Amino acid sequence: MINSELYIKNLSNKQPTKDITVDDIKYKIPKSTSKKEIEIKISKDVIFSKKNIPIIAGPNGVENRKLIFNVARFLKKNGVKIIRGHAYKPLTFPYRSKQYKESMTQGMDWMDEVKKYFGLKVVTEVTEIRHIDRINQTADIMQIGSRNMQNLELLRELALTKKPLILKRHFGASLRDMLGAAEHILVEGNSKLILCERGVSAPHTHKDTSRFMLDVQAIVALKELTKFPIISDPSHASFWAPWVSPLAYASIAAGCDGLIIEMHPNPSKSAVDPLQPLNFKEFSNFLSTSKKISKIFNKRII
């Protein structure tokens, strides 16, 4: 029989059931777990903090100018301040439909126009070091996609820009892995870091429901462990528009400090993942319910 008292006494980790040990917090991820509250100010009225839930919304890809203007106009009208869309886009498989080409620098030019006309802030993904300079000119926040969570060279180069960054959790990564990756950014002197839960690989018992499963518990755990804003992406977790709003509400209840919501004026025409984006009407409903729910938790949707 294990003498559990002895077992606990001889471990520096006083909570042996948890993935992250006391030694990890002291020596491996001290900056990630520092107790200093981090607020990330993107502009006067766009602040990631424990009081706000900024919404980051837009299509999967910056497919064309018309789409981006259409979405931007709608977001502006509905008081959403951050548009998302990737002009550089990793896909699970290397084949792209004819409809979908990466818009790259042209996509960034369209995002520049949208910033100018609608005063929106821009979130977009960086997949390679050689794209950083151009994306950095346009993006207000650069996103590190889940597939690149441990691309340490990319993390370092992005950290050195001193821009706010979103680090998405890889769908197979423990929180320890994720905070280890965060630490690589923080040691370079960039603490404008937003951590994002986007769903983890589902066990075989859940394969009938979806490819990934939103780890709502990770939001609570990350809030306990770190002082960085923790945001949630229910769109990439569920891949299924009807589930996005309920999972967003659960994320608000779990304490998230922001949400990424994929939306498209005509989801079935989306070149990538057409089952996932909310349409304008669904997005409006999501927004009005989120506003009510966030009030209960003393937070404000912005």
Ligand code: PEP
């Ligand atoms: C995305 O945000 O469009 C995306 C590809 O997300 P993830 O890296 O989480 O799959």
Ligand code: MN
């Ligand atoms: Mn996507």
